[in-house]
Amino acid sequence: MPTKMIEVKNLQKKFKNNVVLKEITEHVDQGQVICVIGPSGAGKSTFLRCLNALEQPSSGQVLFEGQNLVGLDDKQLDQIRQKMGMVFQGFNLFPSMTVLKNIMIAPIKVKKTSAEDAKQTAMKLLAKVGLANKANQYPDQLSGGQKQRVAIARALAMDPAVMLFDEPTSALDPEMVEEVLKVMRDLADSGMTMVVVTHEMGFAKEVADQIWFMADGYIQETGQPDDFFDHPTSPRAQEFLKKILK
Amino acid sequence: MKHLKQLFMLFILCCSLVIPSTALAATNASSSSSSSSAVSSSSSNQAATDDSLQKIKQKGTLVVGMSADYPPYEFTTKKNGKTEYVGFEVDLAKQFAKDLGVKLVIKNMDFDSLLVALETGKIDTIISGMNVTNERKKSVDFSNTYYSGNSYFLINKADHDRFKKATDFKGKTVGAQNGTLQSTMIDKSMPGVKNKGLAKLSNLVIGLQSHKVDAVLMDEATAKAYAANNSNLVTFNSKLPSTAGDIAMAFPKGDKSLEAAANKTIKQVNDEDLINKQWIPQASKYMKSYKKQNTVLSYWRYFAKGVEYTLIITIVSVICGFILGTLFALMRLSKNKLLHSLAVCYIEFLRGTPMIVQIMFVYFGIGAVIQSMPALVAGIIAVSLNSGAYVAEIIRSGIQSIPVGQTEAARSLGMSKQTTFQEVIMPQALKNIWPALGNELITLLKDSSLVSVIGVSELMYQTQLVQSATYKGVLPLFITMLIYFVLTFTLSRILLHFERKMKHAH
Ligand SMILES: Nc1ncnc2c1ncn2[C@@H]1O[C@H](COP(=O)(O)OP(=O)(O)OP(=O)(O)O)[C@@H](O)[C@H]1O
Numbered sequence: 001m002p003t004k005m006i007e008v009k010n011l012q013k014k015f016k017n018n019v020v021l022k023e024i025t026e027h028v029d030q031g032q033v034i035c036v037i038g039p040s041g042a043g044k045s046t047f048l049r050c051l052n053a054l055e056q057p058s059s060g061q062v063l064f065e066g067q068n069l070v071g072l073d074d075k076q077l078d079q080i081r082q083k084m085g086m087v088f089q090g091f092n093l094f095p096s097m098t099v100l101k102n103i104m105i106a107p108i109k110v111k112k113t114s115a116e117d118a119k120q121t122a123m124k125l126l127a128k129v130g131l132a133n134k135a136n137q138y139p140d141q142l143s144g145g146q147k148q149r150v151a152i153a154r155a156l157a158m159d160p161a162v163m164l165f166d167e168p169t170s171a172l173d174p175e176m177v178e179e180v181l182k183v184m185r186d187l188a189d190s191g192m193t194m195v196v197v198t199h200e201m202g203f204a205k206e207v208a209d210q211i212w213f214m215a216d217g218y219i220q221e222t223g224q225p226d227d228f229f230d231h232p233t234s235p236r237a238q239e240f241l242k243k244i245l246k
Numbered sequence: 247m248k249h250l251k252q253l254f255m256l257f258i259l260c261c262s263l264v265i266p267s268t269a270l271a272a273t274n275a276s277s278s279s280s281s282s283s284a285v286s287s288s289s290s291n292q293a294a295t296d297d298s299l300q301k302i303k304q305k306g307t308l309v310v311g312m313s314a315d316y317p318p319y320e321f322t323t324k325k326n327g328k329t330e331y332v333g334f335e336v337d338l339a340k341q342f343a344k345d346l347g348v349k350l351v352i353k354n355m356d357f358d359s360l361l362v363a364l365e366t367g368k369i370d371t372i373i374s375g376m377n378v379t380n381e382r383k384k385s386v387d388f389s390n391t392y393y394s395g396n397s398y399f400l401i402n403k404a405d406h407d408r409f410k411k412a413t414d415f416k417g418k419t420v421g422a423q424n425g426t427l428q429s430t431m432i433d434k435s436m437p438g439v440k441n442k443g444l445a446k447l448s449n450l451v452i453g454l455q456s457h458k459v460d461a462v463l464m465d466e467a468t469a470k471a472y473a474a475n476n477s478n479l480v481t482f483n484s485k486l487p488s489t490a491g492d493i494a495m496a497f498p499k500g501d502k503s504l505e506a507a508a509n510k511t512i513k514q515v516n517d518e519d520l521i522n523k524q525w526i527p528q529a530s531k532y533m534k535s536y537k538k539q540n541t542v543l544s545y546w547r548y549f550a551k552g553v554e555y556t557l558i559i560t561i562v563s564v565i566c567g568f569i570l571g572t573l574f575a576l577m578r579l580s581k582n583k584l585l586h587s588l589a590v591c592y593i594e595f596l597r598g599t600p601m602i603v604q605i606m607f608v609y610f611g612i613g614a615v616i617q618s619m620p621a622l623v624a625g626i627i628a629v630s631l632n633s634g635a636y637v638a639e640i641i642r643s644g645i646q647s648i649p650v651g652q653t654e655a656a657r658s659l660g661m662s663k664q665t666t667f668q669e670v671i672m673p674q675a676l677k678n679i680w681p682a683l684g685n686e687l688i689t690l691l692k693d694s695s696l697v698s699v700i701g702v703s704e705l706m707y708q709t710q711l712v713q714s715a716t717y718k719g720v721l722p723l724f725i726t727m728l729i730y731f732v733l734t735f736t737l738s739r740i741l742l743h744f745e746r747k748m749k750h751a752h
């Protein structure tokens with residue numbers, strides 16, 4: 001039996017009176033790649049942010065490697081977040097630091113890695129995302145696709161057990177989408193556990209082990225990509241796919 | 247909102263607790279003295295029951311407050327490049343300290359600050375040409391008289407024919423130093439005359455020379471000294487009623503044993519007529535001998551010392567202000583309601599009150615609780631507190647200008663709140679607010695001149711010394727203006743250099 005990396009039990013999240021996540025119970029196994037899809041405003045980002053406690057759930061549980069994140073203090077959360085990399089739609093690179101420093105800062109400041117080791121790791125990761133020659137540039141000298149690849153390298157530098165992606169390609173010009181997806185595909189092939197919120201249906205179909213379809217604050221349907229895209233069972237999913245495949 | 251109101255009330259309460267407690271200390275002292283006052287005039291040491299004399303002897307110093315721009319009473323001259331206080335009251339103070347067997351310390355301050363300083367224990371006695379009045383007797387005790395003088399008008403020589411007696415000034419403007427007997431006399435005995443009051447006598451004389459006022463009313467000795475030192479000025483007796491001013495030393499209410507000791511010294515001085523026979527002639531000599539080599543530039547050491555203190559105040563206050571500002575910015579941004587409201591109160595209150603009032607409040611108010619606080623420290627505290635409030639707002643805007651995505655990215659990498667702030671938020675915020683911080687620094691350097699009111703020898707204060715020592719008003723001011731400009735201009739260039747450097751590093 002595969003070990004459960006993340007478990008979500010009866011998760012609910014509201015902002016004031018707006019119930020965004022109504023009742024979610026799901027789990028992610030080690031090594032699994034999950035693609036979360038669904039219409040805008042469904043609560044996908046909110047769900048993803050609950051997984052690493054950037055948002056505090058209103059009720060229910062989120063377990064990471066068996067430990068409940070709800071109710072932990074800041075210090076304990078800092079510990080757990082080290083093992084959960086996150087990549088944002090807007091990159092959120094640190095503009096005052098070089099590419100290299102962006103990647104090195106967290107290992108040095110959080111894990112107390114030596115500057116030398118951190119640099120070595122950073123250079124290795126930059127090579128992996130194809131940007132070794134950009135090490136000493138600043139973020140605003142990079143294209144969107146390059147920025148997002150640096151952001152992925154930055155998250156990987158902490159050697160996380162799971163990577164969370166929130167629409168990593170949505171802010172990119174079309175011609176740059178592929179270079180980022182390639183990096184993510186490689187990462188999936190290397191066995192990384194991944195939860196990816198995306199509108200890239202091709203990528204989801206090809207890379208995901210499971211599709212989670214979200215709408216109206218629920219996960220309406222889960223399934224193998226082939227099953228889901230060919231025979232969606234819930235009316236909301238059928239409607240959604242009809243719209244985007246048109 | 248409710249919290250804010252409560253906090254504000256609390257603050258008011260705290261303030262009102264501090265103020266009466268100092269007043270209370272004063273009334274305590276006076277009530278304890280009432281039993282001894284009946285015998286104090288006998289000038290006998292044994293009759294006094296208070297320990298004021300003993301206290302002075304124990305600490306080994308006598309701190310005398312005076313307003314040293316008042317030749318020939320007290321003024322400053324240079325001896326071998328060093329500032330020295332001279333004048334017949336300085337000689338009297340020396341004699342008094344000598345009779346007590348203690349060291350003399352002179353505190354030079356504005357005349358109208360002297361009484362507050364005495365009441366708050368900053369000084370032990372006032373020897374500063376202070377006239378005995380019933381009003382002053384309510385708050386201080388006076389020794390026996392050591393000098394009486396008439397009040398004289400100082401006027402421009404050109405006006406000699408127009409002004410011959412007090413009634414010639416109807417409809418004109420006559421100046422007098424704030425808080426002096428002469429100022430009251432203008433109001434009471436010269437109807438139809440506009441009273442122009444300033445803190446510094448030297449500034450009034452400048453005003454006279456530039457025809458801002460038609461005459462300055464002052465005591466005989468001072469008026470004669472000015473006339474003797476400036477061929478464009480003449481003086482004549484005002485012959486106003488109650489014009490004879492009895493001058494005496496002032497003591498805190500109830501310091502009877504010290505007062506008795508003073509009376510002993512005064513009796514001896516009066517018996518030998520030391521003031522008229524020795525000390526005033528000597529003071530006049532100082533005034534004359536300095537008139538010759540008395541160019542403004544020969545006082546460059548004064549300016550140098552002023553610059554030194556101005557820089558000390560600025561640098562220390564900038565550092566403290568920055569720390570305070572960061573602290574209060576974080577408090578204001580904090581989710582904790584109490585911390586937030588505290589910061590709001592602090593920032594709004596300090597930005598909503600004049601800095602000059604804050605400086606005097608710290609020196610006289612807080613200084614009453616912590617007696618030994620030097621004026622320089624009080625000045626730095628006040629300027630730092632003030633700057634902290636402005637810097638807090640600058641830093642807050644800087645922090646708020648950083649997108650939340652930066653914090654989220656840092657936190658999701660496992661960085662703690664503090665690391666996030668130090669490594670990610672603050673460096674970016676600093677870059678954004680650098681020009682605003684630079685402005686604040688330059689403002690602070692200029693505003694440090696306000697500290698001169700409590701007698702810290704920074705540039706502005708030193709300028710006033712030079713003015714009164716040289717009898718020149720405009721040139722020292724012009725030099726000071728140039729010095730300030732050179733300082734601020736250099737500073738802004740340095741700041742610009744760093745600003746460019748930060749941009750290039752991008
Ligand atoms: N911090 C917040 N405060 C209040 N409401 C919020 C907050 N964050 C999200 N919401 C609301 O929650 C709902 C779901 O938002 P969420 O961003 O999770 O949707 P999404 O599925 O990611 O949509 P998209 O595809 O547009 O990114 C929206 O109605 C949004 O207005």
Ligand SMILES: [Mg+2]
Pocket residue numbers: 044045046166167
């Ligand atoms: Mg979203």
